[in-house]
Amino acid sequence: MPMAPGEPIEADALVIGAGPVGLWQVFECGLLGLHCAVVDVLPAPGGQCHTLYADKPLYDIPGLPASTGQDLVDRLCRQIQPFAPSWHLGQQVVALQRRDDGRFALTTSEGTQLLGRCVFIAAGVGAFLPRRLPVEGLEPFEGRQVFHHEAPPTSAAGLHLVVAGGEDEALQRVADLCDAAEPPASLTLLHRRDRFDGADPALAARLAALRAAGCVQVLAGQPGGLEVHDGRLTALQVDTPEGGPVRLPLDQLQVCLGLSPRLGPVADWGLAMARRQLAVDTARFETSEPGIHAVGDVVQYPGKRRLIVCGFHEATLAAFAAAERLRASPVLLEYTTSSKHLQQRLGVLPGVTNPS
Ligand SMILES: Cc1cc2nc3c(=O)[nH]c(=O)nc-3n(C[C@H](O)[C@H](O)[C@H](O)COP(=O)(O)OP(=O)(O)OC[C@H]3O[C@@H](n4cnc5c(N)ncnc54)[C@H](O)[C@@H]3O)c2cc1C
Known part of the structure; x- marks a missing residue:
């Protein structure tokens, strides 16, 4: 698909889907110094939690004995605030291409163009579109x-x-x-x-x-x-x-x-599929295209369970893999409890080193 005219918006990482897993992807990328742009066809973040069970309780989020779908989304949004992602809501991602310089160009239904050094597809069960x-x-x-x-x-x-x-x-x-x-x-x-x-x-x-x-x-x-x-x-x-x-x-x-989810364009980007989901490896959560990772309900691998907690794990490993690829060197594991570096990124210590 040809790129429409206009200046693209640049970010380190492009996150497709603002469901719980896409939101957690922003957090994990932020800890590793990667600034994200997030796109979702819905006008508000939260994916299935927001659309299908905002007021219903869920009991299997670690450390949260009970919360509603919307409460979880609100908490995730608060947690990623220090990393100030750029939001592009109410827009469906319709095209994704690798450019000659190795970066990825993404186009939305509203004509917004984004450029990123890596991509995370967190498209869940698909874009929620009106029936x-x-x-x-x-x-x-x-x-x-x-x-x-x-x-x-x-x-x-x-x-x-x-x-x-x-x-x-x-x-x-x-x-x-x-x-x-x-x-x-x-x-x-x-x-x-x-x-x-x-x-x-x-x-x-x-x-x-x-x-x-x-x-x-x-x-x-x-x-x-x-x-x-x-x-x-x-x-x-x-x-x-x-x-x-x-x-x-x-x-x-x-x-x-009501709304019904459609995988739509994600299935047309030439990425390897497994049982109508995106096939990924379980160390890097990378698709068949280097630099394009996929996490959450949209992926399939042996043992995959469509649970939020599994998506959080996938997003964590995918962020490390992307950061290592972009830096071409191993990324050291640091703890938020003890790393001044991470605490600065989180904004809890002065001297913030977040990317803008
Ligand atoms: C009724 C119900 C109850 C559940 N209860 C639990 C529970 O108790 N515990 C649990 O762990 N899990 C539960 N789940 C499952 C859980 O909701 C999912 O595992 C989780 O939402 C997956 O998150 P995700 O971010 O991968 O995808 P989603 O939540 O599906 O979010 C994907 C987002 O991507 C967007 N998107 C897709 N394609 C595009 C595109 N081309 N352009 C722009 N945007 C796009 C969609 O609009 C959507 O907002 C439940 C699910 C349902 C339906």
Whole structure:
């Protein structure tokens, strides 16, 4: 893929993925004097912990008898603060190439270009992208009349609105729209059936009350096609359980079907794969391309377990391997308890020697 014009942002190490393992990678690199740039398609760090179980407890992080997914992410973010990584959130990494000078050039979906001396792929189970409605022809209307997680830029006042989905996010969106100072002209919740078993009971009860009050109607069915007039999306055709298609007029469609991970471009960079994951060695956690390491859920090796603590170990060894390769000499093991050098990097002793 050609590089877009613009000055690339330089860092020692490029970290793809800001899940727990990508965050720990920043820490281990920072201790070894490598400054990181971190890219994630999500608008906030935390990967699966943030997206899939922010409020749920986990009990197998050493030294943390219990924490929630989000609490762990917040702690990791605090821990890497001394190393001041450059953050590039809300952007998917779409291309990664080695340049003639040996450095790696990374391009994101927003056109950001990063240059690094080594790369750590911590892409987990893939980039978390919004699930789309399986209707052909909707894509050209995205950002104009069709919205996923992003809030539409203008108010919904006076619009015929359809919210698609049946879980908490969709029910919460409906409640918010009904509570808005200027509510829409009409509001329909489109879900494959007229049941909301998976939703939070309080939200399901609120939906029932809003239906009874006539603020929202529920249409059970699957969208099968769309109507377009003068370049505008005007209606969805919905196949209902009762049979015949129903015409659902709309000005705006808000799709709340959650996120699903897709490995996407990571699988297309020519790196050796094992069981659809990146193959790595277990001493350096390096892929088949020297200088590109991979850690966390995205890797496969004999005995691999998809646990955060395993990812932390992988990131630690990968950082040492990268530092040794870049310095072309062994890196001495130092302890944070006793090394003034490391304590300076951590900012707990004066005379900080962090890379900027
Ligand atoms: C419900 C649930 C409960 C769990 N409970 C536990 C537990 O109790 N203990 C435990 O140890 N583990 C648990 N796990 C597993 C744990 O969450 C994973 O092992 C961990 O999140 C892996 O971290 P990671 O950083 O490798 O990947 P992820 O957390 O998946 O993060 C990867 C990040 O990379 C980003 N990304 C991917 N591709 C791209 C790209 N091309 N461009 C930009 N960004 C990209 C993604 O958006 C994502 O944010 C649980 C998992 C689930 C689903």
